[in-house]
Amino acid sequence: MNVAYEVKGPVGWMTMTRPKAMNALDRGMVDGMTAQLRAWQNDPAVRVVVITGTGPAFCAGADLKQASAPAEPGEMDFLDAIVAFFNVLRSYEKPVIAAVNGMALAGGLEAVMCCDIVLAAQSARFGDAHSNFGVFPGGGGAAILPRKVPANVAKYLLFTGDAVPASDMKTWGLVNEVVADAELAARAQALGEKLAAKSPVVLKRMKRVANQAADKLQADALRDEELELRNHQRSWDIQEGLRAFTEKRKPEFRGY
Structure with missing residues (x-):
């Protein structure tokens, strides 16, 4: 091959x-x-x-x-x-x-x-x-x-x-x-x-927004980012990350 x-x-x-x-x-x-x-x-x-x-x-x-x-x-x-x-x-x-x-x-x-x-x-x-x-x-x-x-x-x-x-x-x-x-x-x-070691879901979402940003007006790109953040706030990983920060430990991300 x-x-x-x-x-x-x-x-x-x-x-x-x-x-x-x-x-x-x-x-x-x-x-x-x-x-x-x-x-x-x-x-x-x-x-x-x-x-x-x-x-x-x-x-x-x-x-x-x-x-x-x-x-x-x-x-x-x-x-x-x-x-x-x-x-x-x-x-x-x-x-x-x-x-x-x-x-x-x-x-x-x-x-x-x-x-x-x-x-x-x-x-x-x-x-x-x-x-x-x-x-x-x-x-x-x-x-x-x-x-x-x-x-x-x-x-x-x-x-x-x-x-x-x-x-x-x-x-x-x-x-x-x-x-x-x-x-x-x-x-x-x-x-x-x-x-x-990072959150797979946050990297995936960052990558999508970053890849598409160049084809958008700045205002549209910022709106896209805000909407993705709203969606991401429902994820396990952001809650785990915030808990880990508060508890001063390494987060254990699950990718969703």
């Missing part, structure tokens, strides 16, 4: 294991990761997901050898499958961390942009790369990248196809932290465990 799945404590790890092909996405990888994300969504033991790769690349994008393969009538083609994977990843209710171990290009960069928090190894590099092969992005390269970094930076990456260091992407706002290569996995696990 070219993807390894492992649960370490409360953190589910998806590791792309196709290093000779720069972890380029094939149909099996895309379908497998989509199915695994859906399975973990319904597993309360998995509270955070980390996506990473092996070898010199995080992911070099879609396997172009499969990109033009025809689909059976009524079936999803390869592009449909990749878009479905990105949609599941982008709208996932649990926190998703990208642990970028190497090159993140084209669809690899688009996958990174679907994640909530981006950790990068010092050796990692990021680029759109579609223009290098006359390919048009279909997973957010042109549509989402200008929302993640300044517009002139997005156009530079789109037009040139160049790959830039992780430190530049941190300066421009896509990457949260740059760490030593040997420390990437441990840092991702530690961050995942930190997030997993």
Whole structure:
């Protein structure tokens, strides 16, 4: 399947294991990761997901050898499958961390942009790369990248196809932290465990409001937040959090 799945404590790890092909996405990888994300969504033991790769690349994008393969009538083609994977990843209710171990290009960069928090190894590099092969992005390269970094930076990456260091992407706002290569996995696990100790329901609700805020007027975004707070006040977790604060103890969240 070219993807390894492992649960370490409360953190589910998806590791792309196709290093000779720069972890380029094939149909099996895309379908497998989509199915695994859906399975973990319904597993309360998995509270955070980390996506990473092996070898010199995080992911070099879609396997172009499969990109033009025809689909059976009524079936999803390869592009449909990749878009479905990105949609599941982008709208996932649990926190998703990208642990970028190497090159993140084209669809690899688009996958990174679907994640909530981006950790990068010092050796990692990021680029759109579609223009290098006359390919048009279909997973957010042109549509989402200008929302993640300044517009002139997005156009530079789109037009040139160049790959830039992780430190530049941190300066421009896509990457949260740059760490030593040997420390990437441990840092991702530690961050995942930190997030997993929070209330799952409050993180889910924060994520939904934050994801939708950019598409709303400020007044509408604030109203959305207020309505979500009203709904959240009915939850077990907020009452448990307040009790724990009063009793000076660590809260025991249940996720509802």
